[in-house]
Amino acid sequence: MKRKAISAFISVAALTAAGVAAAPVASAASPAAAPHAANGAYGCAGTAINGGAPWLVKNSAGVTISDVYVYWNASTQKNCAVNVRTAAGGSGSFAGYLGITIIDPGNTANVDSDYGDYASYAGPVSIVSPGCVSITAETQPPSGAAVIRNINNIACG
Incomplete structure (x- = not known):
């Protein structure tokens, strides 16, 4: 997904440099085009929890500065999460530190994380956990200090 968005950007930049007018490119695989609450958004299969509303x-x-979405897949017993930059967080224009961790509070060895310098989103991260999960999301905005948000004991099924 991320590679296609970058390729589209590079193609538009090359056309512009060559003096050819180009319309904005929107890829169906682009994370910005994916509806946040839909099944499979940002690589997470399942149903968005919390009514599809982000933390x-x-x-x-x-x-x-970012939205955290969590999904539940009943057939695989997996919880999945992503941390998505907002416009105020520099979405698409600022590749700063962005991360997400999902953990089973009853079994701390059951954990998945994704951290790096991302312009759009971190994740998806997922674990098999039919019980509660906890999420830690970290976002570095274009200016100011990084923010850490802990979301404890959610998706308790």
Whole structure:
């Protein structure tokens, strides 16, 4: 997914440099085009929990800099999560530190993480856990300090 979005950007940049006008490119596989609450969004299979509403990661001014989405797949017993930059968090224009960890609080060896310098989203991360999971999301905005949000004991089934 990420590779296709980068390829589309490079293609538009090459056309622009050559003096050819190009319309914005939207790829069906692009994370920005994926509806957040839909099954399979950002690589997570299953149903969005929390009514599809994200958990918000806010900076000290109360501005949402990223959204955390969590999905449940009943057939595989997997919980899956992604941390998605918002416009205020620099989505698409700022490749700063972004990460997410999902853990089974009853078995801390059952964990998955994804951290790096990402412009759009971190994840997906998933674990098999028919019980509760906890999430840690970290987002570095274009300016200001990184923010860590802990979301404990969710998706308890």
